[in-house]
Structure formats: C-alpha cells, structure tokens
Amino acid sequence: MTPKLGLIGGYLGSGKSTLVNRLLSGALPGRTAVVVNDFGSVNIDADLIQSADGDTIELSNGCICCQLNDDVARTMTALAAREDLDNVICEVSGVGDPGELAAWRSYPGFGAGPVVVCADATAIVRLSRDQYVGDTVRRQLGSAELVLIIKTDLAMPGDAAAALAVCEAAAPQALVVQQDPLDPQLTAALVFAAEVPPSAAAGPVVADAHTDVHSTCTVAVPGPIDVDSLRLALSAQSQRLVRAKGIVQDSAHRWHEVQLAAGRVEVKERSSGAPTPDGARLVLISAGADRTASLEQARAKLVDAVGVVPMAVPGR
Ligand SMILES: Nc1nc2c(ncn2[C@@H]2O[C@H](COP(=O)(O)OP(=O)(O)OP(=O)(O)O)[C@@H](O)[C@H]2O)c(=O)[nH]1
Incomplete structure (x- = not known):
C-alpha cells in the first residue's frame, strides 16, 4: 500500500x-x-x-x-x-x-x-x-x-x-x-x-522569519479551575494574544478544550477525557513589535484571574 x-x-x-x-x-x-x-x-x-x-x-x-x-x-x-x-x-x-x-x-x-x-x-x-x-x-x-x-x-x-x-x-x-x-x-x-495542480517549487526559506514575529509561553493549570472565569480572562486578552489553546479541568473534574483564535474564545467539553500525563496546560502566543510585553501582560492577567502558573519565560 x-x-x-x-x-x-x-x-x-x-x-x-x-x-x-x-x-x-x-x-x-x-x-x-x-x-x-x-x-x-x-x-x-x-x-x-x-x-x-x-x-x-x-x-x-x-x-x-x-x-x-x-x-x-x-x-x-x-x-x-x-x-x-x-x-x-x-x-x-x-x-x-x-x-x-x-x-x-x-x-x-x-x-x-x-x-x-x-x-x-x-x-x-x-x-x-x-x-x-x-x-x-x-x-x-x-x-x-x-x-x-x-x-x-x-x-x-x-x-x-x-x-x-x-x-x-x-x-x-x-x-x-x-x-x-x-x-x-x-x-x-x-x-x-481533489485533483489539484502540483505546486511550483517553494522559494528560498527566510530562516526563522515567521517565528521571529511571534512569541510564545506556556502556563500550567495545576488543579480544577473556574472555566467561565478563564473564558472571560482570555477574552479580555484577545487584543494581546493572537492565539491561546489548552486543556483544563473544571471543579466537577470535567476536561475542557479552551481556544482563543481570531479574537474569539471557545470552550468545549472533551468527550475523550484527560490529556497526556503532564496535565493541563495553556499555550499563549502573541505577535508584532510589542509581542514580548503583550505576552507577559496577558500571562500576568491570567495568573491573577485564575491562578495559572507560569512555566517558561517567553521563548521567541
Ligand atoms: N465556528 C467554527 N469554528 C471553527 C471551525 N473550524 C475551526 N474552528 C474553531 O477555531 C478554533 C481553532 O481551530 P483549530 O482547528 O484548533 O486551529 P489550528 O489551525 O489547528 O490552530 P493552531 O494549530 O494553533 O494553528 C477552535 O476554537 C475551533 O473550534 C469552523 O468551521 N467553524
């Protein structure tokens, strides 16, 4: 095959x-x-x-x-x-x-x-x-x-x-x-x-050009969380973040996927239960000239609002 x-x-x-x-x-x-x-x-x-x-x-x-x-x-x-x-x-x-x-x-x-x-x-x-x-x-x-x-x-x-x-x-x-x-x-x-025409050869890769305008960090969500508060806190950061996503657990021990994309927050209960063993995480991504400051501010707001725990210094 x-x-x-x-x-x-x-x-x-x-x-x-x-x-x-x-x-x-x-x-x-x-x-x-x-x-x-x-x-x-x-x-x-x-x-x-x-x-x-x-x-x-x-x-x-x-x-x-x-x-x-x-x-x-x-x-x-x-x-x-x-x-x-x-x-x-x-x-x-x-x-x-x-x-x-x-x-x-x-x-x-x-x-x-x-x-x-x-x-x-x-x-x-x-x-x-x-x-x-x-x-x-x-x-x-x-x-x-x-x-x-x-x-x-x-x-x-x-x-x-x-x-x-x-x-x-x-x-x-x-x-x-x-x-x-x-x-x-x-x-x-x-x-x-679909039958589609094959693409032309790609142009030269501009090393890291696309990663250079984005910054990311990860926060841990160590225990059950108020998912509505997280939804509100993430919505309030939608100007600072181009993307956030993760898997969190509510106080009834149900798991939820949380997504921020294009300024919209979506929370969906997971049918398939817990994530991989290292548990609940949220990845935050910012872009633009002020990306590092935006990321740090957004992370600080989430720490205050729902008690997430910073895991990494903004990496890129
Ligand atoms: N309403 C609606 N929402 C959608 C649709 N497709 C995706 N979404 C939502 O858009 C958000 C991002 O979707 P993903 O599929 O995770 O996007 P992605 O491109 O894989 O994201 P990254 O891997 O982070 O780049 C999620 O909240 C999805 O539920 C759609 O057709 N309609």
Whole structure:
C-alpha cells in the first residue's frame, strides 16, 4: 500500500486541527497517520487530534518547515516504509510554510496528496494585510494547491466574499474552496480527494522569519479551575494574544478544550477525557513589535484571574 501524503497549513487558529479531526472521523477512508507540529514547546495539538489508533506523531521544539530537518527526515522515512497506512497527514504549525515539505510527496513510498492551506473566513483579510504577520500568511497562501476557507458558518456574507477575493489574489495557482457551513465534513472529504495542480517549487526559506514575529509561553493549570472565569480572562486578552489553546479541568473534574483564535474564545467539553500525563496546560502566543510585553501582560492577567502558573519565560 502506498500512503498518500497530504500537507495542511494555515495561520494560527485557522482550523487545521479541526480539519484533521474531520478527516479522521470518517471523511478519509482507511488508516491514517498524523504528524503534528505546534508553535510552542508544548504540543497541545497532539491532544486535540482524535486519532482512533494512536498514530499521531508530535514534532516539537521548532518549526517543521525550517528548523527540524533531521526529525522530519526520520519521521517521513519511517512513515514511507510502513505498509499499513492509506494516508499520512502532516499538520504544519500555524506559522510554518507547508510548501517547504511538499517535496516529501515524491519520496519513494509516498503518493502525492494535496497541499491544503486553511484560511479563516472571518480573519484572513485582516491577517493578510497585517504589518507583522502578513508576510507569513501570504507565503502560506502562495504555497497552497488548495485553499480551504474555513469558519464560513461565522462569516457575514460580505466577509466571505472579501475572504474569497483575498485568497484568490494571494493564491492564483490554487483551487480556492469555501467550506460548506452545513456540511464541513463533506467539504473535508472533497478537499483531500481533489485533483489539484502540483505546486511550483517553494522559494528560498527566510530562516526563522515567521517565528521571529511571534512569541510564545506556556502556563500550567495545576488543579480544577473556574472555566467561565478563564473564558472571560482570555477574552479580555484577545487584543494581546493572537492565539491561546489548552486543556483544563473544571471543579466537577470535567476536561475542557479552551481556544482563543481570531479574537474569539471557545470552550468545549472533551468527550475523550484527560490529556497526556503532564496535565493541563495553556499555550499563549502573541505577535508584532510589542509581542514580548503583550505576552507577559496577558500571562500576568491570567495568573491573577485564575491562578495559572507560569512555566517558561517567553521563548521567541
Ligand atoms: N465556528 C467554527 N469554528 C471553527 C471551525 N473550524 C475551526 N474552528 C474553531 O477555531 C478554533 C481553532 O481551530 P483549530 O482547528 O484548533 O486551529 P489550528 O489551525 O489547528 O490552530 P493552531 O494549530 O494553533 O494553528 C477552535 O476554537 C475551533 O473550534 C469552523 O468551521 N467553524
């Protein structure tokens, strides 16, 4: 069996893991291994990906597209040698460029799946023009063979049309698809099966350019927490943070996924229970010229509001 290797990219919080979960929960037939790379030292995505057979491989401590070459080579060659897989999906970090990994699709043992870049219908126009992250976002779109406009259920009609225009302009080489708001699962299936023109060779990697405009830190959530207070505290920090995500436990010992993306906070109870053994964590990410100060201020507010415990000095 030759597994099809597909790459999924898109800016922080654009909906990559959600798409992967849709693919794993029926949209993609057969057995699938997932490679995930988070921006930040703690790979929350590995807990958020609902791989039924445990085939989720985490690549942490760096960006998969420009910093982890040896890890990528080891992982890809091992996956290409497996005979039990139908698909391999590689979810690139939200600041990474999936085009940098596209050549792995012609490695012996892999078949070519698409390079999909997710775009948040409610945020892509602003992000693509942003002074600090715009380059990263446009580069991701420029690497796409297929752009999937996600969160169409949240977008006003005008936002959806503007998102489409921005994506078509930034990714003239790609097929641009809008997620069916009523059946995102079907869209996911069609996206991975689509015949798309192969991408042109990626341009030179500007070492760390995309990681340089972002800073991240991790906080521990040592015990049960008031999840509504956390929701409010995170909402209040949405100007300072471009992304936050994690898994926390409430006072009734129920586990919740907490996400801040594009200024919106979402809290969902987890059906599958506790995260991996080192427990509840929140990853915070800021961007721009004041990113270190923003991150420290946001972290301090969360410490005051809900008693999270700083784990690391802002790293990047
Ligand atoms: N309403 C709505 N929310 C969505 C959709 N897709 C994703 N989300 C939400 O957007 C937030 C971020 O989604 P993720 O899938 O974790 O985003 P991501 O791109 O994997 O994030 P990073 O790995 O941190 O870059 C979560 O709160 C999701 O529930 C969608 O189609 N509609």
